[in-house]
Amino acid sequence: MAEFTMELNDEQKEVRDWLHGFSADVIRPAAAEWDEREETPWPVIQEAAKIGIYSLDFYAQQYFDPTGLGIPMAMEELFWGDAGIALSIVGTGLAAVGVLANGTEEQIGTWIPQMYGDANDVKVAAFCSSEPDAGSDVASMRTRAVYDEAKNEWVLNGTKTWATNGGIANVHVVVAVVDAELGSKGHASFIVPPNTPGLSQGQKFKKHGIRASHTAEVVLENVRIPGSCLLGGKQKLDERLARARERAKSGGERVKNAAMATFEASRPAVAAMAVGTARAAYEVALDYAKTREQFGRPIIDNQGVAFQLADMRTSIDAARLLTWRASWMAINGKPFTAAEGSMSKLFASETAKKVTGQAIQILGGNGYTREYPVERMHRDAAIYTIFEGTSEIQRLVIARTLSGMPIR
16 A cells, blocks of 8 residues: 655656646647637547547556556646646546446456547547436436346436537446336446447537537437446346345445446546646736736735735645545545545535636736636636536535435
8 A cells, every 4th residue: 555645756747747748738729719619629639649648548557556646646737728628638537437446357448448549530438427307316317227138238218418528429338227216226337339329419518618528418219238238247236236125125334326436436536627727727816916017016915915825825735635635545445434535526626616716806807808718717617516516415425424324
């Protein structure tokens, strides 16, 4: 087990600087254009693929970093560049985490490479969990998966929403109900292979922020997939459902559902995204405050501005500390006994919203225009308190974990 440290080693520093350079030289110059276009920035994703950032190998290296700091460090640097473009680059990772968390070694080896494609033909993947009437309330999920034993196939029907890369993905990972009586414990995750009949894109959402990231509904109409596309396999599912039924009868310990396993693994990564956006806005505000003069002196000399910057930096550093702690705990198998993953996501998300708002205030009228990036950063930051569990849900998870109540 790696000891917890806040000091990156030489290899991690090299990766951090490499990512920072890509964000500064490639992502930032393209940010305003793709925000306005509200389209997937395929050319930028391809550039990331060419140098190895958008790839299974890079993601795996960071994911399995024994210190746990690989993923949060990478997320912070990419989202420092631009949240919308960065999400287009890393959005496939959520689907990959879904496979890593629930799949067999064979499924991991088969499907994750197809999620990324290669530098000459980049692909993306989508993780589909939320539904029009079931966002954080996963127990109310309506998408059904029925097993056709005669053909060894699963038949999926339902509608997913808020799916990053939904409909344009090469591979979709879909969470569906296999036993409605068990509520959220009766869920399973499935791979929907490329070009599977019955899967289509519903409406594409026009969003307040992260506009360069494609978000859409995914409609499943009698989608038939091979039995091998059930993540974890049929035997493992049957055993898990049997345990859940027994525990439901006896009122025993809770059982994780497929979506919850993915979200628990990814929440510190989302926290790191928020830290990156907050840091970017803070740096713009700091530079502006040093150079902008009013009444014959830089505005940073005014206590009202200086104190805001002090609070902004303090909150950002605190958010990073919580994020790195949760990431270190996760990679070293330490249980989140106080919902440390949710803590990191809650605090970092709220910090990003607050800090980007403060940055606009420091820039004044300039901050409210699209001539300066803090306006876009503020719009982007709003998503962090919403997706992968709202701030209210994070507080609920933390409170229930502390009290020992079940998390459904």
